[in-house]
Amino acid sequence: MTKPRFRLLLVAVWISLVGALLVWFTFINAPTGGSQPWVVSLIVSWLPFLVLVCTWLWYSRASRRSSSGASWVDLYEQQVAENRRTNALLERIAAALEKPSPG
DSSP: OOHHHHHHHHHHHHHHHHHHHHHHHHHHHTTTOOOOOHHHHHHHHHHHHHHHHHHHHHHHHHTTBOTTSOBHHHHHHHHHHHHHHHHHHHHHHHHHHHSOOOO
16 A cells, blocks of 8 residues: 555544544533533644644654665765765866866
8 A cells, every 4th residue: 555545544434433522422412402511622632632643643654764764874874985085086076177188
């Protein structure tokens, strides 16, 4: 299963779970006509916030790695090494151009 499909599946499950919980809580409180229990109020008010924070943490942790699996620090170090090799080659070219021609 590809990643976008998996994420879409997670969103669909989340929406259906929240819908089912809201319907269930509505049917529990409908016959009595009273106020919601404090647990229900706590879940309805804090659950979306907690899911948002957890999702943000998960995405921030997943974005630390590139698609190749290397961390950003490793990729940066590879880029620095490549720049050093390029600079050395450019210095060799410049030194070769500065030599006076025998003619």
